[in-house]
Amino acid sequence: MKNPPHIAIAGATGAVGIEMLECLADLKVPYAELTLLASARSAGKKVEFQGEELTIQELTPSSFEGVDIALFSAGGSISKEFAPHAAAAGAVVIDNSSAFRMDEEVPLVVPEINPEAAFDHPRGIIANPNCTTIISLMALAPLHKAFGLKSIIASSYQAVSGSGAAGIAELDAQVQALANGGEIVREVYPHQIVSNVIPHVDVFLEDGYTKEELKMLNESRKILAQPELGVTCTCVRVPVHRSHSVSITAVFDKPVSVEAARAVYGDGTPGVSLCDDPTQALYPTPLDTTGKNDCLVGRIREDKVLPNALALWVVGDQVRKGAALNAVQIAELLLKGPSS
């Protein structure tokens, strides 16, 4: 791979695509060329980035000639159609959709957790995990290393940013209608989202779980390489603009205590910080992580039901660590090469 590389973003006009640009700048990822790709509808639009004017180009099968790293965030069907073209043209695809996550020949990577996996990508594709899974595992992976994670029982509080720009626009419009009178219009969500919560993210499967809830199970197993990990999850959409929160009961193989868990984070865990002092009413909220790279963990307590278990609360910016940042961190990892 050339270094500095030619980077392309497919889905550059979406909420995550725009954030990928921010993250490239934030992380000072070097590049020789930057190509922004989107649908024909957006082609020709100009984007100002780091003092340069970039023109959005239409995404086509031949968009990837000379591209080294192709960041995809334009939905699963676009990824399925175009990622193979990008890989065939010699690019390494980092795909934010769920299209390839469970493909055995596609690694599923959180750079702080399983960076080595990024370098074994036989199809030329690396998958970015589901946002709720990334944020949950940012809290759990350091504890797993110390105490051996056995199972997870989780309930999520997911922001509308998870539905992209359209989800944010729908909440905004409903806030306006609630404040100023007017009809509450629903297009993205099956129910009103302002002043409501909806226990339904992604589609329902036969066993009554949603696809989103199953992602937590399957993706956590793959990322942690723990095929026996037990995960029960209830995914809920809440009227928050961005940043997902997850309430977790985590069960470990080894005995665990609040002090020992806090000490794990205290050792400096990259990408996740402790925000946990009940005596000062200190705990993370979605607003605390909005626009931030680090996930925050708090409310660590001994679970009152299960042995060797902790209750905890983790919050992370869904658009950043839950999507764009993680993808850009994978790109950064590829450029740095495997740590020896």
Added chain:
Amino acid sequence: MKNPPHIAIAGATGAVGIEMLECLADLKVPYAELTLLASARSAGKKVEFQGEELTIQELTPSSFEGVDIALFSAGGSISKEFAPHAAAAGAVVIDNSSAFRMDEEVPLVVPEINPEAAFDHPRGIIANPNCTTIISLMALAPLHKAFGLKSIIASSYQAVSGSGAAGIAELDAQVQALANGGEIVREVYPHQIVSNVIPHVDVFLEDGYTKEELKMLNESRKILAQPELGVTCTCVRVPVHRSHSVSITAVFDKPVSVEAARAVYGDGTPGVSLCDDPTQALYPTPLDTTGKNDCLVGRIREDKVLPNALALWVVGDQVRKGAALNAVQIAELLLKGPSS
């Protein structure tokens, strides 16, 4: 007790007090006289109720002469001060605060669950349970009867109505500020509540749990008469006006299945209905129960972590079944007398 009785409401101008009036009308509770009590600040205000004009009177130790049933919802310190005066005057107090809930001589009653307890009130006081506890147990008690409840792991999504009229006003004002520009003012909650969630309801205790979370443990044990019941709870405030939701993993003594659980509710469980058809994306949301008496239960699934366990989602109007309705139902129960 006279029947029809003389009923008094202490805290008649609060969110729950106003709803108690609605519930008295809804349930057609007979009364000979109705006395509305509040602080000196509200004394003299007029309230129109069922075609009658009632004048708010100042709550004093001598307010309860001739009163048969005194409904209290003016906060714990008012209850502690005035409930003994009401009881001494011969009234049965039904107290919505947490002041007496764990008193061994005060029954803690949900009429659909432990109605018999209401008739053993040696101190002349009956306690109304915590709202999240009532709503959770409305879903769990029928399952407990069928399968034997062993433990509960719960995460709540609690509406601002739980903080009374002030909580609702704070969310309203913040919605206005978000929609129209302006400062987000915080008085009731330690953090912005609009477009945010706050994992902090009531005060923190030494073990890192909040009082609200401990109420779920202690009150559930008392109501179900299950002193060994295990409960881990994370209570979270969400930007919803009224109706609390709870995501629950419930562990049972006996084997349980989704079908068997659904059948339990199908038999007609008073006060709680099934709203659960994933094939139609049917599940309850807070808006579905707002202003309604029944709690709704959905998202019933076999838990993927624990044996003999179900994941489920219950929603109920916090001001109604979580507070005012339950208290008025206790009054109704007292008037009907114990079932023989």
